[in-house]
Amino acid sequence: MPVLPVFESLLPEGGLRRGAAVSVVGDVGLLLALAGGSAGEWVAAVGLPELGLGAAAGYGLDLRRLLLVDAPGPHWPEVVSALAGAVGLILLRPDAPVPPQLAARLTAVLRRGGCALLVAGPWPGAVLRLQVGSARWFGLGAGHGQLQGRQVEVMAQGRGAATRPRTARLWLPDEHGEARPVEAAAGVGRDESAAVGRDEPAVRLAAV
Amino acid sequence: MTETERETGPARVLVVWCPDWPVVAVGADAEAAVAVAAEGRVLAGSAAARAAGVRRGQLLRLAQRLCPQLELREREEEAETRLFEPVVAAVAAFTPRVEVLRPGMCAIPVKGPSRYFGGEEALAAQVHAAVAQVLARETGAPGPTGVPGPTSAPGWVGAPGQAGAPGRVGASARAAGHGRTPAPGRTPAPGRDAVLGRLPEHGQTPASGQAPTPGRAVAHGQVGVADGLFAAVLAARAGVLVPAGRTPEFLAPYPVAALGDEPLAQLLTRLGLATVGEFAALPGRAVADRFGPVGAAAHRRARGLRSRPLVPPADQPDLSVEHRFDPPQELAEPLIFVARTLAEQLHTRLADQGLTCRRVAVELTCADGRTATRRWHHNGTLSAPALAERVRWQLHAWQTTGTFAESPWPSAAPSAGPEADAHLQEGVAGFTGLRLVPEGLVVDQGRQLSLWGQAVVEDRVERAVARVQAVLGYAGLRRAEPAGGRGPGEQHVKVVWGERYESPAAAPWPGRLDGPEPATVLTSPVPAAVLDAAGQPVTVNGRAELSAPPARVAFQNSGGSGGSGAAVLGWTGPWPAVEQWWDTARRRRRARLQVTVADGRALLLTVEHGHWSVEAAYD
Numbered sequence: 001m002p003v004l005p006v007f008e009s010l011l012p013e014g015g016l017r018r019g020a021a022v023s024v025v026g027d028v029g030l031l032l033a034l035a036g037g038s039a040g041e042w043v044a045a046v047g048l049p050e051l052g053l054g055a056a057a058g059y060g061l062d063l064r065r066l067l068l069v070d071a072p073g074p075h076w077p078e079v080v081s082a083l084a085g086a087v088g089l090i091l092l093r094p095d096a097p098v099p100p101q102l103a104a105r106l107t108a109v110l111r112r113g114g115c116a117l118l119v120a121g122p123w124p125g126a127v128l129r130l131q132v133g134s135a136r137w138f139g140l141g142a143g144h145g146q147l148q149g150r151q152v153e154v155m156a157q158g159r160g161a162a163t164r165p166r167t168a169r170l171w172l173p174d175e176h177g178e179a180r181p182v183e184a185a186a187g188v189g190r191d192e193s194a195a196v197g198r199d200e201p202a203v204r205l206a207a208v
Numbered sequence: 209m210t211e212t213e214r215e216t217g218p219a220r221v222l223v224v225w226c227p228d229w230p231v232v233a234v235g236a237d238a239e240a241a242v243a244v245a246a247e248g249r250v251l252a253g254s255a256a257a258r259a260a261g262v263r264r265g266q267l268l269r270l271a272q273r274l275c276p277q278l279e280l281r282e283r284e285e286e287a288e289t290r291l292f293e294p295v296v297a298a299v300a301a302f303t304p305r306v307e308v309l310r311p312g313m314c315a316i317p318v319k320g321p322s323r324y325f326g327g328e329e330a331l332a333a334q335v336h337a338a339v340a341q342v343l344a345r346e347t348g349a350p351g352p353t354g355v356p357g358p359t360s361a362p363g364w365v366g367a368p369g370q371a372g373a374p375g376r377v378g379a380s381a382r383a384a385g386h387g388r389t390p391a392p393g394r395t396p397a398p399g400r401d402a403v404l405g406r407l408p409e410h411g412q413t414p415a416s417g418q419a420p421t422p423g424r425a426v427a428h429g430q431v432g433v434a435d436g437l438f439a440a441v442l443a444a445r446a447g448v449l450v451p452a453g454r455t456p457e458f459l460a461p462y463p464v465a466a467l468g469d470e471p472l473a474q475l476l477t478r479l480g481l482a483t484v485g486e487f488a489a490l491p492g493r494a495v496a497d498r499f500g501p502v503g504a505a506a507h508r509r510a511r512g513l514r515s516r517p518l519v520p521p522a523d524q525p526d527l528s529v530e531h532r533f534d535p536p537q538e539l540a541e542p543l544i545f546v547a548r549t550l551a552e553q554l555h556t557r558l559a560d561q562g563l564t565c566r567r568v569a570v571e572l573t574c575a576d577g578r579t580a581t582r583r584w585h586h587n588g589t590l591s592a593p594a595l596a597e598r599v600r601w602q603l604h605a606w607q608t609t610g611t612f613a614e615s616p617w618p619s620a621a622p623s624a625g626p627e628a629d630a631h632l633q634e635g636v637a638g639f640t641g642l643r644l645v646p647e648g649l650v651v652d653q654g655r656q657l658s659l660w661g662q663a664v665v666e667d668r669v670e671r672a673v674a675r676v677q678a679v680l681g682y683a684g685l686r687r688a689e690p691a692g693g694r695g696p697g698e699q700h701v702k703v704v705w706g707e708r709y710e711s712p713a714a715a716p717w718p719g720r721l722d723g724p725e726p727a728t729v730l731t732s733p734v735p736a737a738v739l740d741a742a743g744q745p746v747t748v749n750g751r752a753e754l755s756a757p758p759a760r761v762a763f764q765n766s767g768g769s770g771g772s773g774a775a776v777l778g779w780t781g782p783w784p785a786v787e788q789w790w791d792t793a794r795r796r797r798r799a800r801l802q803v804t805v806a807d808g809r810a811l812l813l814t815v816e817h818g819h820w821s822v823e824a825a826y827d
Binding site (some may be wrong): 027028029031032042049050051052053054055057063064066067068070071072073077078079082083085086087107132134135136137139140141142143144145146147148149150166173174175177187 | 379533668669671672675676679680684685686687688689690696699700702707721722723724725726727728730731754757777778779780802803804808809810822826827
């Protein structure tokens with residue numbers, strides 16, 4: 001399951017493994033950005049009524065291939081197993097802590113269906129756990145400006161090959177609503193609020 | 209009037225009228241003087257009230273002066289409709305094409321049923337008897353045995369010989385009386401409640417026959433038959449059967465106010481035309497010239513022609529298919545086999561009519577009388593096996609969600625495996641009926657798959673969607689469609705899967721926010737407090753200026769907002785937006801403010817009527 005190029009270095013297999021669950025803690029933007037590389041696949045969002053659809057489109061999600069199950073309530077396991085055979089990626093927020101047996105059973109269903117799972121929150125047996133370490137928005141002054149982009153430090157840790165934590169500094173999103181790495185030239189300084197507007201499109205293209 | 213008009217003239221209509229229905233609905237005593245009031249005027253009065261001079265449309269003050277013991281009641285429209293339902297059902301036993309004009313009055317076309325039931329007179333008599341029986345049962349009024357029997361029974365019941373008499377009158381009196389009215393010298397005002405045994409003859413006051421008996425019961429029905437709905441309503445009020453072609457004669461003595469157009473009636477009266485007959489005598493072309501389309505329609509009514517056709521509520525054929533299980537079926541598999549057969553039958557019947565349906569409702573009846581229904585999106589795409597498959601999912605979903613928790617599936621554990629649906633229940637009830645009802649019938653014009661530009665929904669996705677809908681209901685799964693709006697939550701709408709949605713044309717939305725979109729758009733905004741450095745609330749004045757720079761945002765509800773408050777690092781705005789100012793009910797005036805707060809997030813705050821709330825979060 002491909003992801004956006006910026007995440008390839010962060011994920012040990014260079015993508016999301018089908019039939020495996022990845023837990024994304026505390027950051028909806030990161031969740032959406034991870035789903036953004038799924039061009040051509042159907043994506044389902046289960047239990048995420050507050051998803052920003054505009055932001056999802058910005059990261060590259062195809063809204064015409066997005067199924068929204070806003071309020072599955074306690075039936076979310078049935079919904080996930082019904083969707084597992086049809087869609088390539090499921091974004092899920094369970095309504096309660098997930099017992100390990102249920103997680104194992106659903107993982108088996110996902111593996112059979114060839115579907116990747118991104119969980120907003122903890123998931124027992126997740127192969128990878130991503131979270132945002134530090135985040136900072138740029139573009140706002142004291143009464144002027146406009147939000148332009150956010151620099152985040154994403155940390156990924158998991159099992160097997162991913163035991164060693166990896167971190168990456170990303171624009172999430174940048175001024176176009178996309179995800180891209182922070183260039184060394186632009187620096188990671190604290191007061192680089194003007195950096196967003198300055199960097200050249202060519203540099204950005206090269207980076208992507 | 210030309211010959212073609214007479215040929216395409218209105219169909220014969222039978223109208224059932226229950227007088228004083230609002231009074232009946234409030235459950236008034238038969239003897240008491242009761243009036244139902246609406247908007248400060250009398251809507252209807254009981255017989256005793258009417259005897260005291262209370263009339264429809266009177267001011268309440270006047271009515272109470274005329275009848276001091278008058279009991280006033282509020283109108284109960286729901287009760288009117290509910291009480292009238294059995295009457296409609298009784299009439300629908302004669303023909304299903306019943307049109308309810310309002311509670312207390314319904315109409316059926318005469319053409320078909322009159323042949324079946326042996327003529328118009330026989331039909332009217334049978335309808336009258338059926339309605340009287342129902343009313344006697346429902347309202348406790350003495351039916352055919354009580355007082356209204358002799359008074360309200362129309363002539364074709366009491367004296368069958370009279371039914372033919374009007375025909376003879378018509379033949380002898382006015383054979384060519386279409387263009388010329390009877391022009392009675394004295395034009396009687398027909399009594400509203402006149403219960404006539406026969407047709408009014410020319411020059412005879414329609415109300416002169418029998419005065420309404422003061423002590424009659426409240427609920428009774430009257431039946432009238434005439435050409436066209438308008439005349440049939442008047443005929444029902446008079447309780448007469450107007451023979452075919454004699455409707456203009458019947459209408460002629462009525463005052464022009466009966467045409468139901470108050471301004472026109474006033475104008476006609478001022479012009480010296482007091483009765484419908486005099487109005488009908490005017491040349492149609494001149495009427496159309498002088499009074500326009502409204503006058504022309506009234507003129508057509510006055511001449512006994514059609515001004516609008518009778519519209520039965522549901523004209524679509526009943527194509528539902530049903531299977532009854534005897535003894536009640538307890539296993540799921542036979543149900544699914546039957547569902548497959550039924551689906552094939554349904555498709556055959558639809559194809560015979562050249563129709564397809566938008567939805568299919570699957571109705572399951574239990575032995576204990578309960579019914580469970582679920583609608584499936586169809587649009588001509590479901591094959592019979594696919595429909596049977598959906599019935600299987602539906603059974604399974606009901607089983608796991610406990611729809612039939614008590615009796616049919618007492619101990620069905622959720623997702624107990626394939627053997628769970630092999631035996632649905634353990635000896636209590638079972639299912640007695642399975643019914644497939646097509647809904648939203650449309651002409652089948654075939655399906656053209658899109659070539660490009662539209663995401664073709666793959667079959668497996670459709671199947672998964674249907675399975676989710678089996679669990680959560682039809683509206684459980686939605687898709688996003690672009691829409692217009694300024695706020696981040698307004699730019700996309702969520703449409704139920706399978707419903708059509710027309711995206712509005714792209715338009716500029718001045719005042720919408722540029723830049724990155726928020727990743728979290730709260731479905732209901734969280735109230736917040738925006739404070740300045742001194743701890744005072746920040747306000748936005750009419751010129752879209754902040755009272756002071758915001759220094760701190762506090763959340764009244766910390767759900768999803770990460771703590772009870774955060775220091776503001778940067779802010780920008782406010783951006784005012786005045787929306788739907790042309791609609792007083794929906795207008796909104798608000799301003800938006802973007803802030804970055806200390807925990808590394810950015811928030812979109814909205815102020816409306818001085819109250820701040822968090823609309824969306826950028827994270």
